[in-house]
Structure formats: structure tokens, C-alpha cells
Amino acid sequence: xxxxxxxxxxxxxxxxxxxxxxxxxxxxxxxxxxxxxxxxxxxxxxxxxxxxxxxxxxxxxxxxxxxxxxxxxxxxxxxxxxxxxxxxxxxxxxxxxxxxxxxxxxxxxxxxxxxx
Amino acid sequence: xxxxxxxxxxxxxxxxxxxxxxxxxxxxxxxxxxxxxxxxxxxxxxxxxxxxxxxxxxxxxxxxxxxxxxxxxxxxxxxxxxxxxxxxxxxxxxxxxxxxxxxxxxxxxxxxxxx
Numbered sequence: 001x002x003x004x005x006x007x008x009x010x011x012x013x014x015x016x017x018x019x020x021x022x023x024x025x026x027x028x029x030x031x032x033x034x035x036x037x038x039x040x041x042x043x044x045x046x047x048x049x050x051x052x053x054x055x056x057x058x059x060x061x062x063x064x065x066x067x068x069x070x071x072x073x074x075x076x077x078x079x080x081x082x083x084x085x086x087x088x089x090x091x092x093x094x095x096x097x098x099x100x101x102x103x104x105x106x107x108x109x110x111x112x113x114x115x116x
Numbered sequence: 117x118x119x120x121x122x123x124x125x126x127x128x129x130x131x132x133x134x135x136x137x138x139x140x141x142x143x144x145x146x147x148x149x150x151x152x153x154x155x156x157x158x159x160x161x162x163x164x165x166x167x168x169x170x171x172x173x174x175x176x177x178x179x180x181x182x183x184x185x186x187x188x189x190x191x192x193x194x195x196x197x198x199x200x201x202x203x204x205x206x207x208x209x210x211x212x213x214x215x216x217x218x219x220x221x222x223x224x225x226x227x228x229x230x231x
Contacts, residue, residue: 004159034218041125043223044206093160101217102148102167107160 002028004096006108013084014116021079021111023094029074030096034105035067038091047092050077084115119143120209122222129197130230137192137225139181139207146213149190151181152206154224160206166190167212177201202229 003026013019023033032051036044048064050056050071058064066088068080077096081088093110097103121140129135141147151163164175171183181192190207204226208219 006159032217036221041223043120044221046218046220049218095160095219097217101215104162105217105219107152109157109159 002026002104002106004030004094004106004108006094006111008111009109010112010114012114012116015085016083018080018082019084019113021081021092021094021113023077023079023096023108025075025096025106028096028098028106030077031074031099032097033071033077034095034097035069035077035079036093036095038093038110044093047079081113084113086115089113089115120207120220120222122205122207122225124225125223126226126228128228128230131199132196133229135192135194135197135201135227137205137207137227139190139192139222141188141190141207141209141220143188143209143211145211148210148212149181149183150208150210150219151175151179151190151192152208152221154204154206156203163192163205197227197229199229199231201227203227 005024007022035047038044047062048056048058050069056069071077094108095105097105119142123138149166152160153163154160166173166183174180179194204224206224207222
């Protein structure tokens with residue numbers, strides 16, 4: 001089946017530094033990728049949608065200058081949390097799909113970010 | 117306002133018990149509905165989905181769900197749970213008449229099955 005590899009699975013960084021999270025589709029071409037953020041005991045909140053070769057579309061309330069998303073190829077999207085603060089600590093999950101609107105979405109294992 | 121509600125946050129059952137997890141959504145347009153499962157340390161996996169047709173859909177591992185349009189509900193059921201069903205379950209909605217492909221998730225239900 002389709003596999004989405006998300007790396008790293010856990011990262012700890014200091015306040016003010018930047019962290020990059022990678023999301024790769026291993027055996028399919030991901031024309032669209034979604035980035036979610038999950039707080040404890042809450043739902044996955046959509047942060048942004050990225051289409052390969054285009055600028056990401058951010059959800060209301062998500063700072064695009066803080067959460068930089070790059071989707072430069074059909075197999076890789078990255079989320080960079082810039083100038084991280086403790087309130088950015090969360091679980092980040094990517095999801096990828098091929099071109100068809102009804103085609104299934106596949107999820108990465110998530111990244112636990114802790115900012116100290 | 118939460119547009120997808122899962123009222124059961126934590127459910128504990130014994131093996132062989134029947135399961136029903138509630139999911140309600142608050143969107144009045146056309147929807148596609150999903151249930152995902154997340155086993156400890158693993159990624160979200162699709163259990164089943166409803167796009168159209170028979171409102172009773174069957175998924176993997178003996179799970180089924182029923183779409184009741186009048187109640188805006190898509191409850192997940194399994195007649196007899198196993199210890200291996202211990203996981204977190206997420207209901208999700210795609211607002212298919214908007215053209216948006218992104219899913220809106222509920223807050224999840226943690227299921228713990230005791231042997």
C-alpha cells in the first residue's frame with residue numbers, strides 16, 4: 001500500500017530555533033499534501049494544503065511566515081517551524097494524496113515537536 | 117464551533133463486547149464520511165468510508181458504520197471487539213460540495229479493550 005514517511009518522529013529544540021519536518025510519499029506521487037496539527041485530546045486541525053509546485057494555502061489563523069511549507073516535488077513536502085516557541089510544541093501530521101479528488105489520503109506517523 | 121463531534125473520548129470494553137462510537141457533524145451540505153484508526157505508534161489508517169449509496173458501509177476488520185442523514189451522524193460499530201482493536205478512532209468529514217479535499221476530524225475516541 002501507499003506509504004508516507006514523516007521525519008523526524010520526535011524533535012526537541014530550543015526557543016528561537018527553526019525545525020524542519022519532512023513528509024515523503026515513498027511509492028506514489030503526491031500532488032497534494034496536507035499538514036495537520038494535533039493538541040492533546042483534540043482533533044487534528046488543518047494548518048495548510050499544498051499542491052506540488054504551488055504556494056501553500058493556509059487555514060485562517062495559521063501564520064504562513066511562521067509555518068513555512070514547501071512542496072517542490074511530487075514526493076516531498078516540508079514544514080519548517082521558524083523561531084519556535086514553547087506554544088508551538090505539538091504533534092504535526094502530514095497527509096498526502098494523488099490527483100483524483102476522491103482518491104484516498106495517506107498519513108505519515110507524525111512528528112512530536114517539543115520546544116524548550 | 118466543532119464541526120465534527122465525537123462524544124466518547126475514552127471507552128473501555130471487555131473482549132467480545134459490542135462497540136458503538138458516535139460521530140456527528142454539523143455541515144448541511146453534501147459530505148463524504150470516514151473513520152480512521154490509529155494504533156499506538158502508527159499512522160492513521162482508513163477503516164471505512166461513505167461517499168454515496170447504501171448508508172450502511174462495511175469496512176476492514178469487521179467494522180461497519182451507518183450514515184443517518186437526518187441525524188447528521190455516522191456511528192461506528194463492531195459486534196464483538198478484540199484486544200487488538202485497542203486504538204484511537206477518528207471520524208472525519210469531507211465537505212464534498214465545496215471542492216475542498218481536506219478532511220475535518222473529530223477529536224478522537226480512545227478505545228481500550230481489556231482481555
